Amino acid sequence: MTEGDTLVLHVHNSLNVSTSIHAHGIFQINTSYMDGAAMVTQCGIPPGKSFTYEYEVNQAGTFWLHGHYHHQNADGLRTPLIVHDRKQHLYEYDGEYVFGFEDWYNQTYEARLDETQDPNGTFPPPSPAPNALINGIDGNVTKSILFKSNKTYRIRLINMSATVWFKFALPGHQMRVIEADGKYAVPLEVNGITLGPGQRFSVLVTAHEDITRNYQYLVEVFASFFPKIPGESPKYYAGVVEYSENASFVDVDSIAILEAIPEDKSFSGCADVELSSADRQPVFPVNRSIDLVLRGALFTDNITRDIINNITYTEPYIPTLYSALSLGSLAVDKDLYGIQSNAVVLKHNEYIELVVHNPNTIPHPMHLHGHAFQIIEYGPVDPRIVLGDNRESLSNQTAPIVKSSKYPMQRDTVVVPIMQYVKLRFRADNPGVWLFHCHMDIHFGMGMAMTFIEAPDVMQDTMAIPENMAQICVDQGIGIFGNGAGNTGTDLSGLPPMPTIKSF
């Protein structure tokens, strides 16, 4: 589609479970209710029913659509969403290719989550590394991309996976990064790209004049927390960059090239913190700084869950947006969304800083709905913020502090590296209810999520839920008014008791 167009998305649910569709990276200005996050901004569309999403898209860049009801993304309900510039192109190119990267498991998401949270099982369960799909097909039978002499191509890379990271390289060619997550960057030359779950990049590549040789594009699928098993993890894939049909290949050591691309964004290679935003938006001031600590914990029922600031997210009884719109002046009270919604209420146009701490041995790709945030700084986890089991290792780790350029890159999904923090800033200028969650679907399912209730007073003045949307809830006996327990006022009776943390 083209920037400024209205996207009309007819969804007919032929599954045997409910569904909803989220446009990842689209801000939904004035249309928070179209964001597609089940029980946050809408009720799930039940089996056999249809719903038509309709919203204006006033952004250009590389996005994707995916299921946002019980993590259907992980089972394949996902597809790229490309929005072309309407006005003058900031960067000129002659053609483009899209690479949608996915992971493929032999088990459903639900089966994998059940295994992970089995109170009688081992944690974590032995996780077989997935296979990669590239543009919907087996990564071993990729299609060629065609290059014409001296033409410039925009290559859009989208990590739509549930769990894994992808690397991409185009040996023999120079790649310039011009976009991350729907925001243009000042061009940066790189040898390769690493994408965490949910992330996107665009690179510009100019073809050689000589068309007598063909090349390869290289893809690696990996996760730093998967044990390295030759042939299993990481897995390597390659496709043809074709200049002419029967030309000979330029030989390269593909594994060495992929291995040289850093896994960790905060050091070198294409580090988002090293990119500069093309819109030259300076560093935002801070009205309010919020520390968020990501962790896993064992609960007293012997189930392992994920937490942000000691709360594991579970869905409320009515969509959180519907609470914000119907609670009147009480809507500023975060507790009324239910403790398990892990809500934070933001004031209209406040400048917010999130300091996201990851004192774990797994990186977390954190995604914010409704906004892009500036990437301000990476650094080592602060032991004063994070105490407990990892204290020993905290004193040993040495990640440097890396600060953004004068014009920080903005994106909507950031990988918080192992034993590090990342500082993010955004302006609360988009009234609505926005999820902030880990984009590894298993972690999301385990509760690593929270909700920002942004300017409920403004929402109440400017926003109304379309009648056919509210009807989806009503038809299923789900309330559309009141607090997170579905009651009026401050009565939260009926919410299930919060599980208790046993140990970290």
Ligand SMILES: [Cu+2]
């Ligand atoms: Cu995670």
